[in-house]
Amino acid sequence: KAGVTQTPRYLIKTRGQQVTLSCSPISGHRSVSWYQQTPGQGLQFLFEYFSETQRNKGNFPGRFSGRQFSNSRSEMNVSTLELGDSALYLCASSATSGNNEQFFGPGTRLTVL
């Protein structure tokens, strides 16, 4: 099976712009979660989607949003970018949730200038 793929791998944006990141989960996986990883804050949960519904949401401002499509692919969007949004954004998929481990993609490195 192909692993989790994320596009693009690298992005450079300027403050105030918006960005959309894409994640394709492992075939058959219905749960997709997004995380932000920074040196200072570590891994922080953004949101989880399951069967096109947002099931959980972390403590991030409304500028961070996401969605999931019927084929389980997911996108996350960040509007009005700030310097502090520079991070590695990781997507993870799992068959369901609960006791299933998550499989992570390689991440999208976002740099905001």
Place this chain on the structure above:
Amino acid sequence: AQSVAQPEDQVNVAEGNPLTVKCTYSVSGNPYLFWYVQYPNRGLQFLLKYITGDNLVKGSYGFEAEFNKSQTSFHLKKPSALVSDSALYFCAVRAMYNNNDMRFGAGTRLTVKP
């Protein structure tokens, strides 16, 4: 809400020596516990998980972890460390019987010296 603590930012061991990376958790009810490893410029890779049953869980690359309910701990261990084990290790918890999100610890950087 659930949480995870990894009390050591850094662990250094010599190659061939046993290693332990510590993790404690807090969750309402019974936990699902996970260990992941991250190599430079890569996503996280699953190592092992505890769901129920035997408290000693064996995982990938010779790693194992022991679930201790009374101490709310889930320490990662390996009998003989390799230089290639050097990486960032994350412990994670999710509450059983609940759709709560997965919470990760801050990570522990393991360095194995030849």
